Amino acid sequence: MVIGAAALVAIGGCRKLVSSSHTSLLLVSSQCRQMSTDAQSVSEKLRSSGLLRTQGLIGGRWIDSYDKKTIKVNNPATGEIVADVACMGTKETNDAIASSYEAFTSWSRLTAGERSKVLRRWYDLLIAHKEELGQLITLEQGKPLKEAIGEVAYGASFIEYYAEEAKRVYGDIIPPNLSDRRLLVLKQPIGVVGAITPWNFPLAMITRKVGPALASGCTVVVKPSELTPLTALAAAELALQAGVPPGALNVVMGNAPEIGDALLTSPKVRKITFTGSTAVGKKLMAAAAPTVKKVSLELGGNAPSIVFDDADLDVAVKGTLAAKFRNSGQTCVCANRVLVQDGIYDKFAEAFSEAVQKLEVGDGFKEGTTQGPLINDAAVQKVESFVQDAVSKGAKILLGGKRHSLGMTFYEPTVIRDVSSDMIMSKEEIFGPVAPLIRFKTEEDAIRIANDTIAGLAAYIFTNSVQRSWRVFEALEYGLVGVNEGLISTEVAPFGGVKQSGLGREGSKYGMDEYLEIKYVCLGDMNRH
Numbered sequence: 001m002v003i004g005a006a007a008l009v010a011i012g013g014c015r016k017l018v019s020s021s022h023t024s025l026l027l028v029s030s031q032c033r034q035m036s037t038d039a040q041s042v043s044e045k046l047r048s049s050g051l052l053r054t055q056g057l058i059g060g061r062w063i064d065s066y067d068k069k070t071i072k073v074n075n076p077a078t079g080e081i082v083a084d085v086a087c088m089g090t091k092e093t094n095d096a097i098a099s100s101y102e103a104f105t106s107w108s109r110l111t112a113g114e115r116s117k118v119l120r121r122w123y124d125l126l127i128a129h130k131e132e133l134g135q136l137i138t139l140e141q142g143k144p145l146k147e148a149i150g151e152v153a154y155g156a157s158f159i160e161y162y163a164e165e166a167k168r169v170y171g172d173i174i175p176p177n178l179s180d181r182r183l184l185v186l187k188q189p190i191g192v193v194g195a196i197t198p199w200n201f202p203l204a205m206i207t208r209k210v211g212p213a214l215a216s217g218c219t220v221v222v223k224p225s226e227l228t229p230l231t232a233l234a235a236a237e238l239a240l241q242a243g244v245p246p247g248a249l250n251v252v253m254g255n256a257p258e259i260g261d262a263l264l265t266s267p268k269v270r271k272i273t274f275t276g277s278t279a280v281g282k283k284l285m286a287a288a289a290p291t292v293k294k295v296s297l298e299l300g301g302n303a304p305s306i307v308f309d310d311a312d313l314d315v316a317v318k319g320t321l322a323a324k325f326r327n328s329g330q331t332c333v334c335a336n337r338v339l340v341q342d343g344i345y346d347k348f349a350e351a352f353s354e355a356v357q358k359l360e361v362g363d364g365f366k367e368g369t370t371q372g373p374l375i376n377d378a379a380v381q382k383v384e385s386f387v388q389d390a391v392s393k394g395a396k397i398l399l400g401g402k403r404h405s406l407g408m409t410f411y412e413p414t415v416i417r418d419v420s421s422d423m424i425m426s427k428e429e430i431f432g433p434v435a436p437l438i439r440f441k442t443e444e445d446a447i448r449i450a451n452d453t454i455a456g457l458a459a460y461i462f463t464n465s466v467q468r469s470w471r472v473f474e475a476l477e478y479g480l481v482g483v484n485e486g487l488i489s490t491e492v493a494p495f496g497g498v499k500q501s502g503l504g505r506e507g508s509k510y511g512m513d514e515y516l517e518i519k520y521v522c523l524g525d526m527n528r529h
């Protein structure tokens with residue numbers, strides 16, 4: 001599907017279809033497939049609501065890329081082009097940093113209550129527009145509309161939570177070591193923050209960073225994924241409407257390495273917060289060293305879901321299903337390995353396969369769809385190669401195991417048994433709708449297998465024994481553990497990984513600390529009258 005001067009080449013580092021035309025919403029051309037009715041009416045509605053933004057946001061103004069290059073955003077369910085957005089790079093990012101730097105002085109000096117009111121208004125607007133934002137997420141990311149609207153509620157909850165938490169950034173008074181001294185601790189905003197986010201949660205991964213950053217008094221330059229910039233831009237439009245001042249929140253997208261380099265090399269940027277792959281996270285961490293920036297990383301996982309003989313079968317099936325198949329398996333906390341104890345293995349395999357068979361694959365706008373497409377063909381190819389590797393080493397497919405008949409990037413929900421630790425899917429993130437069942441004998445085996453990975457983000461255990469659950473969750477080298485529950489993320493609890501799954505925490509009261517510096521003040525000569 002080629003439109004106008006567009007070409008399937010990397011121009012200036014923008015990896016997708018890039019055109020040199022002015023930014024515009026591309027709907028129908030004679031060479032281009034008609035948009036499906038749902039997608040078309042949704043984008044028309046979004047355009048007239050002013051929420052379909054295609055320019056970057058710098059210093060409170062919507063701006064094209066300086067060289068007018070654009071990048072196309074696709075609907076992964078149909079391949080249709082949804083919009084043509086600005087493809088930005090070094091120059092635009094430097095200007096965004098400069099505007100954030102300038103805005104920091106006034107934004108950080110507002111009272112916490114004043115910042116809180118702005119964030120609360122932003123939350124109200126996000127909720128008021130949750131249908132449209134959900135539609136935008138489905139349009140550019142593919143997840144089912146109901147799940148997308150759920151993401152809006154989840155994403156908005158971070159803005160509400162940090163609107164409240166802004167007022168609770170307390171310091172300390174320390175009993176002095178000498179009688180003529182008084183010792184204080186202040187918590188102050190760190191400064192300009194660079195926030196780089198992935199495509200799988202186009203809204204929530206942004207609000208989870210921007211909420212605490214703005215609440216604490218920081219200003220932010222956000223770089224959303226080039227695959228899903230539209231939701232970020234719509235959220236930024238609502239932030240402006242809520243009264244977030246020019247420069248306090250900027251959005252640039254396009255050439256990821258150039259934008260990343262500009263954020264990382266600038267001494268004005270005091271913190272980098274990143275959610276994405278472990279490989280990119282490591283690069284960013286290294287590049288943050290020369291300017292000694294504070295770094296938070298939310299990286300990949302390899303979550304075990306451990307089903308013990310004494311588990312309630314229904315609870316284990318329901319919990320593992322939710323943990324595995326949310327967003328078609330494309331989340332960092334998705335169960336990547338299902339470890340099942342000997343005594344319940346066959347029963348679980350049967351009941352779990354039955355439940356997976358009921359999942360509805362389809363366009364996210366279709367009523368009843370529970371499984372959308374994968375984000376792009378590279379993602380499907382990765383899943384295919386992992387399945388092929390497992391089968392070649394002796395694993396058996398119980399269900400699925402191939403591309404879906406709908407074509408595009410749809411993949412059949414898959415269950416594979418007799419998976420072992422030498423297979424690639426045991427070691428690396430599948431990021432697709434494939435559930436590998438691994439057999440284990442004892443509790444010690446389960447813990448050893450679960451911890452035998454460089455990742456340490458989420459883990460799930462299913463057991464009816466309180467004693468066992470304590471023993472196991474204490475032994476698991478993971479940042480989050482669900483016990484008899486597969487969906488555990490919430491704005492009120494800390495989210496983050498150990499080992500190579502990352503640094504720092506997001507959400508909850510702990511998430512605020514990532515954006516604050518601690519200043520110790522010693523008042524001397526205090527006995528003088």
Ligand code: NAP
Nearest residue numbers: 197198199224225226256257260276277280298299300332
């Ligand atoms: P990714 O390829 O690492 O991309 C993440 C972000 O980094 C995107 O905005 C991307 O930009 C940008 N990026 C890529 N190369 C860059 C560079 N050299 N400099 C600066 N920025 C760069 O990851 P993804 O495929 O989007 O997301 C999937 C991964 O995210 C999975 O591993 C998943 O587990 C992880 N994830 C983790 C969490 C968590 O909380 N731990 C949550 C969600 C996802 P472009 O897209 O524009 O290229």
